[in-house]
Amino acid sequence: MEKLLLNILKPSLKAFSDPKQFAYKCGRSTLDAAIVLHHNIVSCLDKGAKFVRTAFLDYTAAFDSVPRTLLLGKMNSAQTESWATRWLSSYFKDRKQHTVLAGKRSTSQLTESGVPQGAVLSPFLFSFFLHDLPNSPKVNFIKYADDLTVSVPVVSTSDCSYMNGFLAEVKDWSGSNGLKLNPTKCNTVDFSLRSEKDMHGLIQSHDCCNIDGTMIESKSSVSYLGISFSSNLCWSSHILIVSKKVFRLTYYIKKLRHSGITQSLIIQFINSCVLPIILYCSPLFFPGLLKKDHIILRRTLRAVSRVSAIPLTELNDTVVNRHMNSCKHLAKVILSDSEHPLYSQLFPCISSGKTRRNFINIYARTTKYKNSTVPYLARVLCEETNIRKELLQLLNQ
Known part of the structure; x- marks a missing residue:
């Protein structure tokens, strides 16, 4: 039944398909997401940017935190067939989950939020839920499921301030949509073609990356989708x-x-x-x-x-x-x-x-x-x- 509904929902919600979401799509993979991220960075540097600041964002239990009523509301706003949203409402109602450890099963508990992980519909529903995240022509946004990266080419000091403002918008959207952005587990990397000594002096003259005043840890390298990205763009x-x-x-x-x-x-x-x-x-x-x-x-x-x-x-x-x-x-x-x-x-x-x-x-x-x-x-x-x-x-x- 889930597969049948998925085949109906996909074409009806195609207008809301996010081209920047690479997960759960036919013909897209982690390779596509990683390559687009790298291309955005090196092409901006090739055009003369001083460096490209990239934030790797982390959500806490994103799949389990999706408010179901809000998800159904978004689907209604997208003019989904009423019978489909009613079926989904019934699908979510009174869902229980439990864990099994060493052959022993815990007491089943009702779940009031989230999309069931492992279910056929869940990846599509989660991608649709994120489709209205804030966006900007100055920002390169890449999504792979709940792994988000935000890149901004830095030409002047105002660009770093702009990025901090954009990240604050993402946090506000997340809060109003029931998701929790965890700044302490987010990272930022300043990609550049300059030497480490030159970069140190350059970064000192620009604002540090933060989300609503909470500093994001800056790193020289980060693992993204199984690939180690270094700030000097070497492998x-x-x-x-x-x-x-x-x-x-x-x-x-x-x-x-x-x-x-x-x-x-x-x-x-x-x-x-x-x-x-x-x-x-x-x-x-x-x-x-x-x-x-x-x-x-x-x-x-x-x-x-x-x-x-x-x-x-x-x-x-x-x-x-x-x-x-x-x-x-x-x-x-x-x-x-x-x-x-x-x-x-x-x-x-x-x-x-x-x-x-x-x-x-x-x-x-x-x-x-x-x-x-x-x-x-x-x-x-x-x-x-x-x-x-x-x-x-x-x-x-």
């Missing part, structure tokens, strides 16, 4: 984290080999458990890897090759092939969806003239923007063979 910290995860798994590869597992199962384990760690969001960070990052990546792959008895060249070929396939798939997803935030950036790369290739490269003023995802995807579409050769050379050194 060294992320590569180190990935390398440590993979090195821990080499122990289990050794154990599998010593237990007599066949080579085909070893390869299956690496393809399903090891390479996904290395290649998770690779279209985002592979283009911007530094020489030292490639060294760490080569050492990691050599370690996997050594314990698994898979030839290094074969392993490198697999990594490059899967990465290139991921890039081509991402480009296809973006170009096939005119509502994708990056569609307007990648679509102009399609060549209108009778050239030897169907795509043209993107001009970039700064190296960080040149080595970001959108220009990289344009290059992949232009010269896939050359990029494949470059990657293999870097990994086989």
